[in-house]
Amino acid sequence: MTALLAADPVTGLASMLSQPFVRNALVGGTAIAALSGLVGYFVVLRGQVFAGDALSHVAYAGALAALAAGIDLRFGLFAATIGVGLLLGLLGGRGTADDVVIGTTFAWVLGLGVLFLALYTASGSTDNGVANVNVLFGSIFGISTAAATTAAWIAAGLIAVLLLIARPLLFASVDPTVAAARGVPVRLLGPLFLAILGATVGEASQAVGALLVFGLLAAPAAAAQRLTADPWRALGLAVALAVLAMWAGVALAYAAPALPPSFTIVGLAAAEFAAATLYRGLLRPLPT
Amino acid sequence: MSGFSIGGLDLVGDVEHLLSYHFMLNALRAGTIVAVLAGAIGYFMVLRRQSFAGHTLAVIGFPGAAGATWLGLSASLGYYGFCLAGALAIAALPAAGRLTAGLGGYGDESAVIGTVQAFALACGFLFVSLYKGFLSGLTGLLFGSITGVSDGQVLALLVAGAGCLLALLALGRPLLFSSIDSDVARARGVPVRLVGTAFLLVLAVAAAGASQITGSLLVFALLVTPAATASRLTARPLPGLLLSVLIAVAVTWLGEGIAFYSPYPIGFWVTTLAFSSFLLATGYRHGIDRLGRRRPATPRGERRGEVAA
Numbered sequence: 001m002t003a004l005l006a007a008d009p010v011t012g013l014a015s016m017l018s019q020p021f022v023r024n025a026l027v028g029g030t031a032i033a034a035l036s037g038l039v040g041y042f043v044v045l046r047g048q049v050f051a052g053d054a055l056s057h058v059a060y061a062g063a064l065a066a067l068a069a070g071i072d073l074r075f076g077l078f079a080a081t082i083g084v085g086l087l088l089g090l091l092g093g094r095g096t097a098d099d100v101v102i103g104t105t106f107a108w109v110l111g112l113g114v115l116f117l118a119l120y121t122a123s124g125s126t127d128n129g130v131a132n133v134n135v136l137f138g139s140i141f142g143i144s145t146a147a148a149t150t151a152a153w154i155a156a157g158l159i160a161v162l163l164l165i166a167r168p169l170l171f172a173s174v175d176p177t178v179a180a181a182r183g184v185p186v187r188l189l190g191p192l193f194l195a196i197l198g199a200t201v202g203e204a205s206q207a208v209g210a211l212l213v214f215g216l217l218a219a220p221a222a223a224a225q226r227l228t229a230d231p232w233r234a235l236g237l238a239v240a241l242a243v244l245a246m247w248a249g250v251a252l253a254y255a256a257p258a259l260p261p262s263f264t265i266v267g268l269a270a271a272e273f274a275a276a277t278l279y280r281g282l283l284r285p286l287p288t
Numbered sequence: 289m290s291g292f293s294i295g296g297l298d299l300v301g302d303v304e305h306l307l308s309y310h311f312m313l314n315a316l317r318a319g320t321i322v323a324v325l326a327g328a329i330g331y332f333m334v335l336r337r338q339s340f341a342g343h344t345l346a347v348i349g350f351p352g353a354a355g356a357t358w359l360g361l362s363a364s365l366g367y368y369g370f371c372l373a374g375a376l377a378i379a380a381l382p383a384a385g386r387l388t389a390g391l392g393g394y395g396d397e398s399a400v401i402g403t404v405q406a407f408a409l410a411c412g413f414l415f416v417s418l419y420k421g422f423l424s425g426l427t428g429l430l431f432g433s434i435t436g437v438s439d440g441q442v443l444a445l446l447v448a449g450a451g452c453l454l455a456l457l458a459l460g461r462p463l464l465f466s467s468i469d470s471d472v473a474r475a476r477g478v479p480v481r482l483v484g485t486a487f488l489l490v491l492a493v494a495a496a497g498a499s500q501i502t503g504s505l506l507v508f509a510l511l512v513t514p515a516a517t518a519s520r521l522t523a524r525p526l527p528g529l530l531l532s533v534l535i536a537v538a539v540t541w542l543g544e545g546i547a548f549y550s551p552y553p554i555g556f557w558v559t560t561l562a563f564s565s566f567l568l569a570t571g572y573r574h575g576i577d578r579l580g581r582r583r584p585a586t587p588r589g590e591r592r593g594e595v596a597a
Binding site for chain 1: 403505
């Protein structure tokens, strides 16, 4: 606590950055936050927040299935989220995957997660209970250098793909009918985006946990939407706000060890959203 | 609980054996109350397309319970307090966004609900971390412990459940009317907004009560799945409502019975049985629709059922 606050800020910051676990958290966290802000903006724009909610539960079941099977947690995580994301996208293409179908399915997937939890904890020691909590609520300070680097590369790749399809995706999100008439492959973009969303949920789960993914996905994007009506500016702002919440959250959790980093990151993202809402409420509504 | 194998097919004997344990009796009592409540209220939740709001209310009890435990208060107080506050917060959102808060609606209002949900869960994690040595209780809060239900809890649940059902009965027709067509209902003088808020409060009490038995993460399965199954099978409200309750009770009893004789957790069995019934009902609906398409002169009653599909 005193390391960051008592001495002058520069020394405190330098001593914080000299810790390898903080550096890992920042390397992985920055890339994950940037990706989440970017994807989150499209999630909010496309009204697919509930799909993101569903995918975060799928992430939990997938990670625990991998743990129960004794393989790398990330295999289960990504296989489950990307697979279900694609499935939701393909069902949604026919206009039938409504919130009831999504809700029913992820309620069952969560039941599967409980089964895997039982299988996993029955086979091991109390460490397994800790692993379960880490999947649910994340442990960015426990991320290894290799895991942080991998997460950063995956995030960079996903950001590149998303930027490549950003313009048609934006068009298809705002007005799918006109976009389809203009030759934008709307039916292809939907499932592709949900697959990217799935991978993003898998990434973000490693940082803040499956249950708190929303804090990085929805909060910065919703805050950005309150601050500007211009889509490109809002995209940039969502990324900036997500990265800011990540950095400040990591620093705050380092300075106050009683606070878990997942809480500070998500709490700050929610605070950004609350501040943006207040700011918008005090001024006039957005011109459109 | 585990390691007991079924010898032969003596079902009556098995059930008698199961009921000879007091904890199983209490589990069945609590499970029945929760199932009736979730089946009935979930039906309206599905009808009103408020699955996302329902899910958020279901998980919001977790930080309440964790916070109350940290402060040394009763967990029930936390469940009810947080769920009711959450319901009021969601009710305060603009109506247009609230009703379509899901896939394909106005994303912004569902983003607000999502942010609230994430923040609530983050607070729950904070309380759990601050309350050291609570880690083992975390799984109980999230996934429930239906085998550890006390007589007092059953009684409290019964009171809360009876209150919820009475409130639902009082709301009855206006709620149904405004759920199916809010514009027409408003034109006919139904206080749509007030009815909607009252329903969210009932949903909150039911979710808070049920969470204490099933855990915060699994209460949603009982809310949404039986109701979704029922709405696949009939489009008429009253039979749909009764069917939803019936399915919820059936999967809960079966799930508890199977879980007693198997090493796997009850949450898995109940959700899997419920989801199987949903898949069967969806298959049945598709079959009916295909038959209807093959024969052009379908009775109107059957075609109407497609609205639900």
